[in-house]
Amino acid sequence: MVLERTIPLKGVSGRIDHLAVDLGRSRLFVAELGNNTVDVIDLASGQALHRIADLKEPQGVAYTKQGDVLAVANAGDGSVRLFRADDFSAVGTVALGDDADNIRVEPRRGHLIVGYGRGGLAILDSTSRSLVGTISLEAHPEGFQIDPRTQRVLVNVPDARQIAVVDLEARKQIATWKVPAARANFPMAIDGDAARLATVFRNPARLILLDTGTGGVVSSLPTCADSDDVFFDAKRRRIYVSCGEGAVDVFQGSAAGYQAADRIKTSSGARTSLFVPELDRLFVAVRAGLLGSDASILVFRPAP
Numbered sequence: 001m002v003l004e005r006t007i008p009l010k011g012v013s014g015r016i017d018h019l020a021v022d023l024g025r026s027r028l029f030v031a032e033l034g035n036n037t038v039d040v041i042d043l044a045s046g047q048a049l050h051r052i053a054d055l056k057e058p059q060g061v062a063y064t065k066q067g068d069v070l071a072v073a074n075a076g077d078g079s080v081r082l083f084r085a086d087d088f089s090a091v092g093t094v095a096l097g098d099d100a101d102n103i104r105v106e107p108r109r110g111h112l113i114v115g116y117g118r119g120g121l122a123i124l125d126s127t128s129r130s131l132v133g134t135i136s137l138e139a140h141p142e143g144f145q146i147d148p149r150t151q152r153v154l155v156n157v158p159d160a161r162q163i164a165v166v167d168l169e170a171r172k173q174i175a176t177w178k179v180p181a182a183r184a185n186f187p188m189a190i191d192g193d194a195a196r197l198a199t200v201f202r203n204p205a206r207l208i209l210l211d212t213g214t215g216g217v218v219s220s221l222p223t224c225a226d227s228d229d230v231f232f233d234a235k236r237r238r239i240y241v242s243c244g245e246g247a248v249d250v251f252q253g254s255a256a257g258y259q260a261a262d263r264i265k266t267s268s269g270a271r272t273s274l275f276v277p278e279l280d281r282l283f284v285a286v287r288a289g290l291l292g293s294d295a296s297i298l299v300f301r302p303a304p
Contacts, residue, residue, distance in 0.1 A: 001248070001250065001262070001264050001282065001300040001301065001302055001303060002300065002301045002302075002303060003298060003299070003300055004281070004299045004300065004301045005046055005299045006296050006297070006298055006299070007041055007046050007047075007048075007296060007297040007299065008048075008294045008295075008296050009030065009032070009039055009048065009288075009294060009295040009296055009297065010048070010294055011035075012032050012035045012037065012039065012287075012288060012294070012295040013034055013035055013287075013288050013295070014032070014033065014034015014035055014287065014288075015033045015034040015269070015287060016030060016031070016032050016033065016034070016272060016285040016286075016287050016295060017031040017032075017033040017058065017059045017060070017061075017272055017285075018031050018059060018060050018061055018102065018103075018229075018272055018274075019031070019061065019272065019273070019274035019283055019285060019297075020061045020062050020063050020070075020103075020274070021063065021274065021276050021279075022063045022070075022085055023276075023278055023279075024065075025085070025086075026042065026043045026044050027040055027041060027042060027043065027049065028040075028041040028043055028274075028283060028297065029041075029061045029063065029070060030061075030285060030297065031058040031059055031060065031061045031072065032058065032295070033057050033058055033059055033075065034057075034287070036053065036054065036055045036056065036057065036058070036076075037051050037052060037053050037055060037058070038051070038052040038055060038058055038061060038070075038072055039051050039052075040052070040088065041297065043279070046299075050088055052072070052083065052088055055072060055074055055076075055081065056074040056075070056076030056077040056079065057074055057075040057076035058072045058073065058074050058075075059073050059074070059075045059100065059101045059102070060072070060073035060100065060101050060102045060103035060114065060115075061073070061103065062103035062104065062105055062112060063085060063105075064105045064110050064112060064126050065110065066105075066109070066110025066111075066126050066127055067110070067126040067127040067129075068084065068085045068086065069082050069083065069084070069085060069091065069126045069129075070082070070083045070084075070085045070088070071083075071103055071112050071114075071124070071126065073100035073101055073102070073103050073114050073116070074100050075099050075100060075101065077095075078095065078096045078097045078098040078099055078100050078116060078117070079093050079094065079095050079096065079100060080093070080094045080096060080100050080103070080112070080114055080122075080124060081093050082094070082126065082129050091129060092129030094122075094124055094129065094130065094131050096114065096116040096117065096120075096122050096131075097116070097117060098116065098117040098118065099116055099117055099118075099140060100114055100115075100116045100122075101114070101115045101116060101140070101141070101142070102114070102115045102141070102142065102143060102144060103115075104144060104145065104146055104153075106123075106146055106168065107146070107148055108151070109125075110126060110127075111123050111124060111125060111126070111132070112124040112125075112126055113144070113146065113153065113168075115140070115141035115142070115144060115155070116140075116141075117140065118139065118140055119136060119137040119138055119139045119140060119141070119157070119160075120134055120135060120136055120137055120141070121134065121135040121137065121141060121144070121153065121155070121166065122134050123135070123168075123171075133171050134171070135153075135166055135168075135171045135172060135173070136172075136173070137155060137157055137160075137164055137166075137173060138157055138159075138160040138162070138164070138173075139157050139158070139159035139160040140157070140159060141155045141156065141157055141164070142155075142156040142157070142158055142185070142186045142187075142188075143155075143156045143185075143186055143187045143188035143199075143229075143230075144156060144188060145188050145189060145190040145197070146168070146190075147190060147194050147212060148194060149194050150194075151167070151168045151169055152165055152166060152167060152168065152174075153165075153166040153168055154166075154188065154190065154197055154212070155188075156185040156186060156187075156188050156199060157185075158183065158184050158185050158186060161178065161183060162176045162177065162178050163176070163177040163178070163179075163185065163188075163197075163199060163210075163215070164176060164177075165177065165215070175215070177210065177215035179199075179201070179208055179210075179217060182201040182203070182204070182206060182208065183201060183202070183203040184201055184202035184203045185199050185200070185201045185202075185208075186200065186201075186202060186227060186228055187199070187200045187227055187228055187229045187230040187241070188200075188230065189230045189231050189232050189239070190212065190232070191232045191234065192232065192234040194212055195211070195212060195213075196209050196210070196211070196212060196218065196232075197209070197210045197211075197212050198230050198232065198239055199230075200223060200227040200230050200241055202225070202226060202227060204222075205222060205223050205224060205225045205226075205227065205243075206220050206221065206222060206223060207219075207220070207221045207222075207223045207230070207239065207241055207249075207251065207258075208220050209257075209258065218257075219257050219258055221251065221258065221259070221260060222260075223241050223243070223249045223251075223260075224241060224243035224245050224247040224248075224249045224263065225243055225244070225245040226243050226244030226245050226271055227241050227242065227243045227244075227271065228242065228243070228244065228271035228272050228273075229241070229242045229271070229272050229273045229274070230242075231273070231274075231275035231282070233275060233277070233302060234277065235277065235280070236252075236302060236304075237252065237253035237254070238250055238251060238252055238253065238261070238302070239251040239253070239258060240273070240275055240282055242266070242270065242271055242272065242273035242284055243271055244268070244269050244270065244271035245268070246265060246266050246267050246268040246269070246270060247263050247264060247265060247266060248263070248264040248266055248273070248282070248284065248300070249262075249263055249264075250262040250263070250264065264300070266284050266286065266298060267286045267287075267289075267298075269286075269287045270284050270285060270286045270287070270298070272284075272285045273285065280301065280302065281299055281300065281301060281302075282299075282300040282302065283297050283298070283299055283300075284297065284298040284300065285297055286298060
């Protein structure tokens with residue numbers, strides 16, 4: 001990967017969590033959990049455009065065209081706050097009660113799926129700005145993905161040591177996948193044709209590829225420590241894993257499967273990232289340094 005540029009996040013302290021993008025306006029959203037803010041970055045200029053303040057430990061962030069809404073999930077008060085994406089004015093709040101975390105956009109209806117609490121997924125209608133359903137899980141959900149072919153949601157539930165398979169239409173868990181001798185499964189990605197699921201475990205640090213039809217383990221590869229995001233790059237048949245140890249691991253696919261290809265140095269604690277295929281860029285969030293360096297977003301361009 002080539003480090004194309006570094007975007008400073010001035011006045012941002014503490015942990016940075018997830019990222020999202022508004023492709024139409026070429027904007028990147030950065031959930032700054034430790035700073036209780038979300039920064040809006042104009043990708044054309046590489047400058048901060050706006051800062052949404054007075055949040056409560058924002059973790060998940062997502063943009064949906066349905067209603068043209070930016071959604072921010074807050075761990076501190078369990079709320080999902082909704083903002084107009086054009087001017088960032090507040091348009092609603094949905095109270096989930098506890099630890100609102102990752103957000104995904106369900107492609108068919110544009111609903112927001114939010115992991116929250118001691119074990120649940122919430123379904124939010126971004127147009128009516130209301131809660132329209134919940135799904136129970138055995139423990140708090142971390143990374144999850146929606147299988148566009150089947151409307152199943154595949155969910156990492158690390159405290160239950162499982163991957164939950166959820167039927168979104170029936171609104172219930174229908175299967176449980178387990179990977180023996182592996183714990184702390186946090187990030188998850190699904191490939192373009194939904195045949196493979198990538199889940200990264202922290203203990204031990206392994207990238208596990210599973211068959212989305214059966215849940216069977218296809219491949220297990222060592223990776224960097226303290227992972228928090230993973231992505232498929234379909235164009236190059238690659239997988240990117242970002243880790244808090246200060247690295248992005250690159251895995252290259254071939255007819256024989258995936259193999260470790262490169263390790264890109266970033267910064268200690270830089271474990272969250274976002275790969276945007278439409279922009280062909282990987283954005284990595286770096287927290288402020290102990291010696292006074294600004295928080296920043298590293299923008300990587302994948303090599304051919």
